[in-house]
Amino acid sequence: MKNDIDDLLNQVFGRRTRSDASDTPLPELHAQPVRASKSVASSARRKKASIDSVQQNVLAMQKELEARAASQRREIEALNQTALADISRIEQELETPAVQALAKPQRAGAEKKRVGLDGFEGLDAALEKCVFGQETYLRQLCIALKRPYVMNHSGEDARGAVFISGPAATGRRLALRRAAEFLAEKNVFSAGQIAWLDLSLYPTATEEKLFLQDLYMALAGSCDLVCFLHSGQCHPGFLTVLANLVQKGAHPLASRYVLQNGRLVDAGASLVKDAISQLTPHGKYLIFLEEEGLEKLAERFGAPFVTALSDFCQTQPLSPQARLEIARQEWSLLAARAEHTLEFSVTAQDSLLDFAAKQGNTPGAQPILDFFEKLYRALAQYKLEQAPGGRIPVSVCVKDGHPQLDFNGTVIEAASLLPASYNGDLAAVKAELEKIVGLSDVKEYVLSLEENHRVQKRREAQGLKTSGVSMHMIFTGNPGTGKTTIARLISKYLKAIGVLSGGQLVEVTRADLVGKYVGHTAPLTTQVLNSALGGVLFIDEAYSLYRGKDDSFGLECIDTLVKGMEDHRDELVVILAGYTREMNEFLSANSGLKSRFPNIIEFPDYTGDELLAIARLQAKSKGYVLDVRCDDPLRTYFNAVQMTRAREAGNGRLARNKVEEAILAQSRRVSRDTSADLSTLIPEDFDLSGVVNDA
Incomplete structure (x- = not known):
């Protein structure tokens, strides 16, 4: 504006305007006088011209000022639009659960307090429609959820701390989910979901930052219920955090944390503004859900x-009547699903519901749910294969213990429509086991695993209680007695008979399990355990894990191993192998170690005859045969070595080494004799000169 005023003054007082492109000065207001008569007229003309010029300049200046003002107005309008867009974006970010939780706990609590107990009306009836046979549990759960509203809860501490126990698939989670949905519909809860936190994901201290991050997100989110699972598999230090939230209403953080994009971030030693110094429950229900009881x-x-x-809730094993009600409900869902998706009008006899209700021998409903899911898959498979047009009737019944489907006169057994589960080639595994020389006691034990598994399946089919046996094993014996070979076969065998889901064999030693610095061993061992889930973990020379009481890393590895075996007892078979004497010392390293390995199998040294048989197999695998004249000298040699130094000689490795030596010697022999048999090993090919010294 100052420049605009200066330009105007310049024009008024006859100076050159900034907009002038020429250097010609403006007309002077006073000129040299001439004649008097002409002077006045000339002066008048000059004044008029000067005034006209000034007026023109003023008008031009006004137009320029108006143009500049319009431009500024447009710039201001653009800035306003940008600011409005930023405000809208910030408002959207403030709607995220993590940010809302920082500002809403008090307001949400006040709204809930106004709702009071009126919002719970009809909750018990809604739960009874979806959870059967658990009247006591449902009453306990309703009381636990109502308690904070009777006690006028407010503030950041937990609205309620509830322990829920009971067998799996008995309605614990289903009731919680339905309660959350119901109370959200009544505006008692902010959201109809539950924040689930699986504590088994944090087994070691190295997951601390991940644990605190996940815990903060659950507590700061919009869900009113935060449910913790599998506390027995969590690092004890993290359980202290949860205990503080319940007992003290807050847990102080040892490091500086800040909130970035709704997430808790460790700021380390930096001095930061608005650092978060503690975790609080944010007025949420903290629910601990376990199958085990209060003692654990x-x-x-x-x-x-x-x-x-504040409250304890417990489900009970399902009664026969409750199981029948669940079967009836699942059948109704299946019929509606088949009608809508497959265009099948499905009907069933009462015997089907009775049969479904007796599925499995567990106290929960999972076998019933699995039964109807398989039944629907069978119906869907028929639809895909036959592609029948139009709506057709389907009748389902049970005959000789097997569900059958009647597709308008075409009767098919339901199981025949389902793909057979892959169990591996059991016959091939057994044949491979039979080829192994000796080890008759070991083979007998391996085959007994199949017999026990088959009997337990029969008991389950008849609704009887099953009893699983621990299959963790210890193989003891000298080198070369077949421990690793048998371990590999066992992994295939257990997969083939259906005991293991994966069947992989993970072979490790101390170097794969024990870390090199403090805090490294437990995560390393846990990682190996997780990689073997569904299969067999084979630890060779397992005694090397324990090198005395001062071996803190080794002891940490053993403790982690024992805990992992307990946590995954149905998903993992662990086999330890090593020398007999050293393994006995190793089992004393941990009081719980020996009890978890009830199957200690001794692998005896091979006899001379067995080593001879192994030598023949080794030669055959390499494309050679042993001349019969080799039998006696080799048998004598093997017997002599086994009597004196079986451990150092390597048992089966001794036979393999002798065959490989003979192949090299035969190559030298036949290279000089073009007519010699290239596939036969004769006594001259074997160097048995050391047998007397060895003996």
């Missing part, structure tokens, strides 16, 4: 934690 919970968290809990 007290062992993990301590008696003060149990005392601080």
Whole structure:
């Protein structure tokens, strides 16, 4: 604006304007006088011209100022639009659960307080429609959810701390989910979902940052219920965090944390603004859900934690009537699904519901759910294969213990429509086992695993209680007695008979399990355990894990191994192998180690005859045969070596080494004799000169 005023003054007082492109000065207001008569007229003309010029300049200046003002108005309008867009974006970010939780706990609590107990009306009836046979549990759960509203809860501490126990698939989670949905519909809860936190994901101290991040997100989110699972598989230090939230209402953070994009980030030693110094429950329900009872919970968290809990809820094994109700409900869902998707009008006899209700021998409903899912898959398979047009009737019944489907006169057994589960080639595995020389006791034990598994399956089919046996094993014996070979076959065998889901064999030694610095061993061992889930973990020379009481890394590895075996007892078979004497010392390293390996199998040294048989197999695998004249000298040699130094000689490795030596000697022999048999090994090919010294 100052420049605009200066330009105007310049024009008024006769100076050159900034817009002038020429250097010609403006007309002067006073000129040299001439004649008097002409002077006045000339002066008047000059004044008029000067005034006209000034007026023109003023008008031009006004236009320029107006143009500049319009440009500024447009710039201001653009800035306003940008600001409005930024405000809209910020408002959207403030709607995220993590950010809302920082500002809403008090407001949400006030809204819930106004709702009061009226919002819970009809909750018990809604739960009874979806969870059967658990009247006591449902009543306990309703009381636990109502308690904070009777006690006028407010503030950041937990709205309620609830322990829920009971067998799997008995309605624990289903009731929680339905309750959350119902109370959200009544505006009692902010959201109809549950924040689930699986504590088994944090087994070691190295997951601390991940644990705190996930815990913060669950507590700061919009869900009113935060549910913790598998506390027995969590690092004890993290359980202390949860105990503080329940007992004290907050847990102080040892490091500086800040909130970035709704996430908790460790700021390290940096001085930061608005650092988060503690975790609080944000007024949420904290729910601990386990299959085990209160005693186990007290062992993990301590008696003060149990005392601080507000409510205890427990489901019971399903009664026959409850199982029948579940079967009836699942059948209704299946019929509606088949009608809508497959265009099948499905009907069933009462015998089908009775049969479904008796599926499995577990206290929960999972076998019933699995039964109807397989039945629907059979219906869907028929639809895909036959592609019948139009709506057709389907009748389902049970005959001789097997569900049958009647497709308008075409009767098919349901199981025949389902793909057979792959169990591996059992016959091939058995044939491979039979080829192994000796080890009759070991083979007998391996085959007994199949017999026990088959009997337990029969008991399950008849609704009887099954009893699984521990299959963790210890193989002891000298080198070369077949321990690794048998371990590999066992992994295939257990997969083939259906005991293991994966069947992989993970072979490791101390170097794969024990870390090189503090805090490295437990995660390393846990990683190996996880890679073997569904298969067999084979630890060769397992005694090397324990090198005395001062071997803290080795002891940490053993402790982690024992805990992992307990946590995954149905998903993993662990086989330890090593020398007999050293393995006995190793089992004393941990009091719980020996009890978890009830199957200690001794691999004896091979006899001379067995080593001779192994030598023949080794030669055959390489495309050679042993001349019969080799039998006696080799048998004598093997017997002499086994009597004196079986451990150093290597048992089966001794036979393999002798065959490989003979092949080299035969190559030298036949290279000089073009008519010699290239496939036969004769006594002259074997160097048995050391047998007397060895003996």
